[in-house]
Amino acid sequence: MTSTTEAARPAATGPPERATSSPGGPGPALVGVAAGAVTVGVAELLAGALLRVLGGQGTPSPLLAVGGAFVDLTPHWLKDWAVATFGTADKLVLGIGIVVTLLVLALLVGRLGVVSRTAAAAVLLLLGAVALAAVATRPSFAPLDLVPTLVGLAVGACVLWVLLGRLRAAPAAPRPGVGAGRERHTHPEAVRTDHRPAPTRRGVLGAAAGIGVLGVLGVVAGQALARTGRAAGDAVARLGLPTPRRSVKVPAEALSDVPGQTTFLTPNADFYRIDTALFAPRVDVGRWRLRVTGMVDQEIELDWAELLAQDHVEALVTLACVSNTVGGELVGNARWTGWPVRELLARAGVQEGADMVLSRSVDGFTAGTPLEVLTDDRDALIAVAMNGEPLPVEHGYPVRLVVPGLYGYVSATKWLTELKVTRFDADEGYWTPRGWAALGPVKTASRIDVPRREAPAGPVTVAGVAWAQHRGISKVEVRVDDGVWSEATLLAEPTVDAWRLWTWEWSDAEAGQHELTVRATDGTGELQTDRTAPPAPDGASGWHTVRVTVR
Numbered sequence: 261m262t263s264t265t266e267a268a269r270p271a272a273t274g275p276p277e278r279a280t281s282s283p284g285g286p287g288p289a290l291v292g293v294a295a296g297a298v299t300v301g302v303a304e305l306l307a308g309a310l311l312r313v314l315g316g317q318g319t320p321s322p323l324l325a326v327g328g329a330f331v332d333l334t335p336h337w338l339k340d341w342a343v344a345t346f347g348t349a350d351k352l353v354l355g356i357g358i359v360v361t362l363l364v365l366a367l368l369v370g371r372l373g374v375v376s377r378t379a380a381a382a383v384l385l386l387l388g389a390v391a392l393a394a395v396a397t398r399p400s401f402a403p404l405d406l407v408p409t410l411v412g413l414a415v416g417a418c419v420l421w422v423l424l425g426r427l428r429a430a431p432a433a434p435r436p437g438v439g440a441g442r443e444r445h446t447h448p449e450a451v452r453t454d455h456r457p458a459p460t461r462r463g464v465l466g467a468a469a470g471i472g473v474l475g476v477l478g479v480v481a482g483q484a485l486a487r488t489g490r491a492a493g494d495a496v497a498r499l500g501l502p503t504p505r506r507s508v509k510v511p512a513e514a515l516s517d518v519p520g521q522t523t524f525l526t527p528n529a530d531f532y533r534i535d536t537a538l539f540a541p542r543v544d545v546g547r548w549r550l551r552v553t554g555m556v557d558q559e560i561e562l563d564w565a566e567l568l569a570q571d572h573v574e575a576l577v578t579l580a581c582v583s584n585t586v587g588g589e590l591v592g593n594a595r596w597t598g599w600p601v602r603e604l605l606a607r608a609g610v611q612e613g614a615d616m617v618l619s620r621s622v623d624g625f626t627a628g629t630p631l632e633v634l635t636d637d638r639d640a641l642i643a644v645a646m647n648g649e650p651l652p653v654e655h656g657y658p659v660r661l662v663v664p665g666l667y668g669y670v671s672a673t674k675w676l677t678e679l680k681v682t683r684f685d686a687d688e689g690y691w692t693p694r695g696w697a698a699l700g701p702v703k704t705a706s707r708i709d710v711p712r713r714e715a716p717a718g719p720v721t722v723a724g725v726a727w728a729q730h731r732g733i734s735k736v737e738v739r740v741d742d743g744v745w746s747e748a749t750l751l752a753e754p755t756v757d758a759w760r761l762w763t764w765e766w767s768d769a770e771a772g773q774h775e776l777t778v779r780a781t782d783g784t785g786e787l788q789t790d791r792t793a794p795p796a797p798d799g800a801s802g803w804h805t806v807r808v809t810v811r
């Protein structure tokens with residue numbers, strides 16, 4: 261009875277029959293994934309190699325170009341939702357989304373191959389055309405950028421075509437009526453393939469898996485090459501940074517030795533990064549230009565060598581993001597080297613009636629900055645260095661704006677390429693039509709760094725940082741639970757444009773739950789507001805409170 265059923269089943273349901281007449285099962289899908297992986301792998305490897313060989317001026321990753329185009333096409337509400345939901349992990353989530361999408365598309369292309377090889381190849385090429393369109397519409401596009409994707413597609417299409425064909429020619433497993441027990445010694449094809457090119461199904465699938473793995477390795481290698489290529493590009497700039505006519509030293513009295521407290525200068529590698537760019541644009545300093553346009557007597561175009569030849573200064577400026585929440589980390593302080601914007605604007609000659617400068621990035625981002633903060637005596641800089649090093653790519657290499665007193669979204673344009681002198685009633689920065697205020701002066705803020713959760717009973721050092729850029733900090737006060745406000749000790753304030761560190765000795769922390777609250781007073785004597793507000797539209801406000809368990 262059992263043996264009858266077993267012998268009958270394959271013949272009755274017929275999978276072997278179907279497999280020999282047309283390639284069903286997981287095979288076609290695997291072939292699709294292999295073709296997809298090798299397409300992307302070859303494209304990424306080639307792009308990375310070009311970037312490496314051309315020293316940071318080669319082509320960008322096709323994958324990232326597709327991601328970038330996707331971000332550009334995403335509606336605002338979806339983008340806002342993604343940022344709100346995933347925070348700074350939004351790019352990781354997008355990356356995972358892209359990989360999953362590609363995987364599904366590749367599976368479908370493979371399955372389509374069961375019906376028609378031509379159709380599968382056509383769809384692969386169609387998807388390739390979409391990728392090419394994404395590459396071609398990137399802001400920094402150069403025709404060479406198309407080559408890696410084209411080559412990848414050619415290889416991928418060949419792999420798809422050949423493997424689907426071989427899969428079709430390969431007999432699946434046992435032939436109809438062949439029982440499992442007899443497979444080994446009655447499988448003539450298995451013996452034959454050892455001597456003749458007629459493929460076995462297993463052989464084809466093995467090849468597909470191998471090719472797929474090679475494709476993934478290609479992506480990894482391509483990304484690694486691109487990274488070293490970009491680093492090589494940075495070395496170009498390292499050869500030439502300006503010697504500032506005025507340099508700043510951070511006095512020891514501004515530095516803290518309290519473990520866990522904010523460091524006065526934020527190392528470049530730890531500096532928060534916020535921008536709309538999926539990947540930081542690679543700007544070739546050799547081709548970089550800064551243009552001054554709009555309401556000026558005379559338009560100006562400046563290249564890297566000309567910019568370096570100007571009179572640069574150093575300044576300590578704390579940069580803050582309007583999206584920073586109370587107690588949040590989207591704020592950092594650096595020593596910037598740059599040429600004062602006011603000197604460039606004076607050279608161009610600003611015309612009567614202008615009240616805004618719209619700065620533009622190579623990637624299309626814009627910021628609208630009030631003209632007056634760029635022309636008064638503050639250190640609004642066309643910055644080329646950050647903490648003594650060329651700007652890191654993610655922070656605007658080779659040139660960005662830094663303006664003391666304003667949130668980054670209305671002032672700190674990275675990968676700067678144009679300053680358009682204009683009017684607020686004629687132009688607006690990137691974020692303004694997206695629901696953020698046209699003006700973004702930094703609100704006075706203070707933060708408790710330590711303790712954050714727990715503290716031992718007895719004396720406890722409470723420490724943190726406060727900022728009110730270009731107004732300075734004159735007082736910081738700390739309160740335990742609903743007690744009285746005590747004045748914290750302020751560390752030195754080398755400039756009103758940077759944050760100020762503070763400490764306070766909590767002399768008698770008692771076991772139990774406590775709330776510590778901090779508030780600052782700015783240099784004009786105005787107390788930080790206790791009115792809580794969310795980041796949108798013009799910056800969060802409210803006092804920072806931490807809940808501490810004392811043991």
Ligand SMILES: Nc1nc2c(c(=O)[nH]1)N[C@H]1C(S)=C(S)[C@@H](COP(=O)(O)O)O[C@H]1N2
Nearest residue numbers: 532533534535536581621625668669672674
């Ligand atoms: N080109 C470009 N510049 C930009 C942005 C951007 O999206 N694109 N974001 C701005 C915002 S919102 C902030 S807070 C600062 C952050 O600078 P950072 O990434 O160097 O910290 O950059 C500003 N400059």
Ligand SMILES: [Mo]
Nearest residue numbers: 581582668669
């Ligand atoms: Mo920001």
